Amino acid sequence: MSEASAPHAADRRELTGAQRNAVAELLRVSPVADELGHRFVRAGHELHLVGGSVRDALLGRLGDDLDFCTDAHPDETLRIIKGWAESIWETGREFGTIGAQRDGLRLEITTFRAESYDQVTRNPVVVYGTNLTEDLRRRDFTINAMAVSLPEHRFTDPHGGLDDLSAKVIRTPADPHESFGDDPLRMLRAARFAAQLRFAVHPDVHAAMSRMAADLDRITAERIRDEFTKLLCGADPITGLRLLVDTGLAERFLPELTGLKLEIDEHAQHKDVYEHTLTVVENAVSFEEDGCDFILRMAALMHDVGKPATKAVGPDGRVSFHHHEVVGARLTKARMKALRYPKDITAKVTALVALHLRFYGYGRGEWTDSAVRRYVADAGDLLPRLHKLTRSDCTTRNRRKAAQLGADYDALEDRIARIAAEEDLARVRPDLDGNAIMELLGVPPGPVVGRAWKHLKEQRLEHGPLDRDAAEAELLRWARAEGLID
Template identity: 85%
Template sequence: MSESPAASAADRRELTAVQRNAVTELLRVSPVADELGRRFAAAGHELHLVGGSVRDALLGRLGNDLDFCTDAEPDETLRVLKGWAEATWETGREFGTIGAQRRGLLLEITTFRAESYDGVSRNPVVAYGTNLMDDLRRRDFTINAMAVSLPDHRFTDPYGGVDDLAAKVIRTPGTPQESFGDDPLRMLRAARFAAQLRFALHPQVRAAMVQMAADLDRITAERIRDEFTKLLCGADPIRGLRLLVETGLADRFLPELSGLKLEIDEHAQHKDVYEHTLTVVSNAISLESDGADFVLRMAALMHDVGKPATKAVTPDGRVSFHHHEVVGARLTKQRMKALRYPKDVMTQVVGLVGLHLRFYGYGRGEWTDSAVRRYVTDAGDLLSRLHKLTRSDCTTRNRRKAAQLAADYGALEERIARLQAEEDLARVRPDLDGNAIMELLGVPPGPIVGRAWRHLKELRLEHGPLDRDAAEAALLRWARAEGIVD
């Protein structure tokens, strides 16, 4: 890449900062890493800190998970670790990886690899390599193709990873076509690193992603799911999401995202749904209080995916999307099921998508206490996230309208808080339990008890708490009307 002298000088200043970060981070983990390096050397083997660990050290963000590579095969690695590691595990053995723990650090030690794909299989075929340089060449990006040899701390950077870190660019060690042909998931990883690190793609990398997007179909849903989850939980997911759409990768596993690019009518009767969605995701992130919340972010991303299927134009030219939340919830469930998300995660996201429109209309003064109780009860454990999603969805440019929506939702939250304090809305239950129902009606366990319980719960939602006498009288009136008692 050609650069101006000014840009090169700026990069040199960045390199100085990068090098200072690396020294600080590596000194912190050096005792354990050097001990391990000496043990491998004594056994006649090489050991190198490698990949993401070196990258993160250079960025000043090295954690407690360290990645190493070695010419030792797994059995020999276990022999070196015996008596030194506090614990070892072999869950990654089929990929040549042995895990270990020492002084609070988690270590993954992998035999040099020369893995490749046959162009058809959906998982890598692992073969052991023989040297560090070949191992580095098969890695995904230059910023992950650097190594620090142990215990002598020799730095190896054959593909200019340090320069690319300073320039904040994602580039492959060989040609992008070669790299993505070996493992098409690397295209999704490129977008993920752009989101996590706020880096740009090298033009050749972007072009290859466009050209080879269909190759992602060779990858298992689980691997795609894991990379996409990391992307969405990155520091700048909007950057990554745009890359997915612009390169065509989204069409391969999340076509609903690209589908939000609805044609805007000439009179601009509806907002750009795609741009609105990205704004909602950004708004939701700003409301997070304890790190990245995948459920909230995914619900924000999917909340309007039902609009393309429900778009209608009235005779006067107005655009509507009636019941798009219902359709969106169904589409979200289908997509997350296809990507093999856990059922509990899927249920939460689908619930939020289905509920995200419930608030609208509150400001017209139509909501009774009963409606508020139902809102809270239907949301259940999702209420806090629903508050954030609903506030995030208010993206109108009309300042007066935006202020009114914010005030209305603030009023609803205050009303919910008041009713919760009075009635414990989080645990709305009928005023009589199953045993009391059976005793009063003289019926055994069975469907009648369930019907009676649901009737009493409806009364509880509609009217609030009833005292014992009122609840029993209401139950008997219902039972007589249903022919259950005389």
């Protein structure tokens, strides 16, 4: 383990485990990695497995994407791998990166870098470096600044990344102010790694994030979106979200989250909306069945963002947030648009925010079958997520109230299942289609057909399925009332 920092005595057992993980993972990929290493050495160049690949190998979770660095420039790299790689791509060539695939592994080979930044954007002025030590120092965090040289498997760790990995700490190789000044996105990456790995941020890094939060404004919305999505989909998103708020980073791109910290005064007590929201996100994660459901998590995060704008204190001192779901849906749509999320993803999250309060009141016995049909129709294919979001939103510490809410929602789901079995709720449509409407009314395609279709759908929701004769009679009644026929 040459050039590696010596492990502390208290860490020896855990570090040995990490090293065993690395050996097992590297043996899995070594046929390809070592072949590649030999090719570079024969051409008179170095090759090192670096960054997240080494970190993940030590954690026992190395995937099929491998990152390498080399002193060879892109043209030389292409010559070395030509005829050996099954496929090659050059999309990252301007930044010194050549991509390749071999035996199911995706390889990215990047020339040593020693770039500087213009301190205005995050775009580097690419300057090729000359050695591994310089390359590792420019990396974002010490846990990503370790290398395994190929093919000899020499381990290099000049910044104590192995110790930090053992201590579960996120620290920068250089001074954090210098590192974040070069690339402010690294501040958001620190929060993302905290969420993904369940690591703590070093106090010096935390302080620099707080002082330099405004520098995040230099970063494009798309890059912020991508890092934030990874954070929210992390194993522990709550840690990452708290870090964003505590350092002021959230205020730069998601101020609605910080805004949930409503003031609580002695005359108008109400639950802490911020803490409630984090609990709802945590609950939503527990309902996931197969990996991260970003739409559900984002809806849980945003479901109450309309409360600050709708907060009111009544004559009795009680706090209310009337129509906060409507305001929240509007704010959610605007924020996700600003972060450049795809329209379909934004629409689904926004719909869940708008619908999340619909269930409340069901337990009072006021819902008709018509109300249940509308609930299902309005949710559409989001219904399973709406079920999970509504259940996640129950965070009361009152056990009796929590049990009653749970029982009420159980009853609603049973009722939905019963009506669905009887009426095929998954396909709530009018009992006559457009062709039948045009034939019966003697009208061409146009707005009249659309109005008639909408009326019949309302009847379907209100009364359930109609047979053909009843549906035609209702259509004719409506058409006479509209003055369309005599």
